[in-house]
Amino acid sequence: MTTEMRELCQADWDAYYGTLELAFGGVAEAAEEHELWNDLTEFDRFFGTWEGKTCVGTTGSFSFRLSVPGGSLVDAAGVTMVSVAATHRRQGILTSMMRRQLDDVRARGEAVAVLTASEPVIYGRFGYGTATFAAKAEIDTTRVSLSVPAGTDDVRLRYAKPADVHAACEALYARRVSERPGMLARQPGWERLGLLDPESERQGASPLQCVVAERAGELVGYARYQVKPDWDAAGPKGTVRLRDLEAEDPAATAALWRFLFGIDLTSAVEAHNRPTDDALFQLVSDVRRCRIQVRDSLHVRLVEVGAALEARAYRTPVNVVLDVEDAFCPWNEGRWRLKGDLKGAVCERTEDEADLALSVRDLGAAYLGGVSLTSLASAGRVRELRPGALAEATVAFGSDAAPWLPHGF
Known part of the structure; x- marks a missing residue:
């Protein structure tokens, strides 16, 4: 048929x-x-x-x-x-x-399409490049301590029903989105994802719990998590499973992590999706005992190269001609002159000689600033055609904060 x-x-x-x-x-x-x-x-x-x-x-x-x-x-x-x-x-x-x-x-x-891949090998041929990574941590809280910054003790923590504080937590999340590439501004309806908690997915853990951090009566952070109880002959060894954690400053961040580390009858914290530059990794006494694993997360595809490159800013001034290969979306093929800085950018077709040559897949990988053009060049995936162009573009494309996708879709 x-x-x-x-x-x-x-x-x-x-x-x-x-x-x-x-x-x-x-x-x-x-x-x-x-x-x-x-x-x-x-x-x-x-x-x-x-x-x-x-x-x-x-x-x-x-x-x-x-x-x-x-x-x-x-x-x-x-x-x-x-x-x-x-x-x-x-x-x-x-x-x-x-x-x-x-x-x-x-x-x-x-101008941009994004996805998370069940099998990353599938999507490269359609022009998607791996642009963000997620860190997973399994922390032995009996052997790992935290060194917290000044002001941590001034943060008040309290339990709250997740639904009761959901609007305030969503407002805090919305304020955080522009601070880190790769985050999604949650459109109407998507706020429900943070409260999704089917019993069939808990695997013996508790219903979703929430603790909020406050200062002067204002919410400055929150953590949503579950606790999976467990015991052996030596006593309790439960696990805290972190769903998500957001905070507006270092003290609130540290206060929330300290709380998670200290929950009674537990000896481990599992965090399955954190930024690769998460503050946690600077707070802990022994990063090796956090058993950190990193995996791919968001894959990016530039659908309209010119418009996509114009939509972001650049960390340092850049003026390069990119020779882009894109067999699947041939309207992107050819040379583009990118001129930009922190204030914005212009990217237009040009007949000028190219400075760098790369595929749209690799341009997508570098788009959010988490994968450097230099690292792609070291793998033979970016070719430098004008001496110095690679270093110039690598710095300009970078991001101060590691790009990160906070939840799947």
Whole structure:
């Protein structure tokens, strides 16, 4: 039978999502997860591939606002729910969906597309580069202590029901977005993600808990977490599982971590998604006993090279000609002159000789400032054509704060 790709409609949601779940192992998500993702779906941005009445491929994107170096928020497509039925692999379905999706993103005027990858090897051929990384820490709190800054003792902590302080926590998060590239300004409805807590996902841990940090009656930080109790012959050895932690200053940050380290009947803290430059790693007495692991997180694709490069600022003045290779989106192919600084940038087509040559995938990797052009060049993925251009561009593209995606989508 032939296949047909079409825009998703509400009546097809269950079949579409069932195909996605089957592709990811066949374990059904909790009802509250289904409800949230159904509510967040922008149906005119989602596509299904159908063979008769059977859905055999899925993809979609959310309308996001992405923080970039300089603090601006850029319209970005958050690519999600990508799957092809195992019975229909190697038939060009994924390529066709990626083609239509990027054409749709371009037509919407969005210069950037982003995704998190279940298998990173899949998306490089469509121009996505790994742009941010996430740190996981498993901390033995019986052997790791914290050295906290002055003012930590002035921060008041109190328990709160997550829903009761949710609006104040979201307001604090919103103030933080422009401070770190890669963060997402949460659009209406997305605030619900922070409270999602299906019992089936707890694996023996408690319901979601929250503690807030306050100074002079104002909220200056929060941590949401769960506790998984455990015991052996020597006594209690529970684990604190951190969901998220945000704070406005070093003292509030330290106060929250100190609280997590000191919860009764526990001997470990697990944090599964933290920035690679998290303050935690400077507060701890023994970073080795934090068992830090780093993995890829956000993958970036420049859909419109000129507009994307103009949308961010540059740490130092830069004036380079980039020769960009982009076979999948050929409108990006060719030479672009980028002139920019901390105040902004202009990026236009040029016939001038190129200073650097690279693929759109590698330009996406460097876009948020967390992957240096020099490191890409060391792997043969960026070629310097004018002496000195690589060093100039590497510094300019960098970010003072490591880019970080705070939650998946």
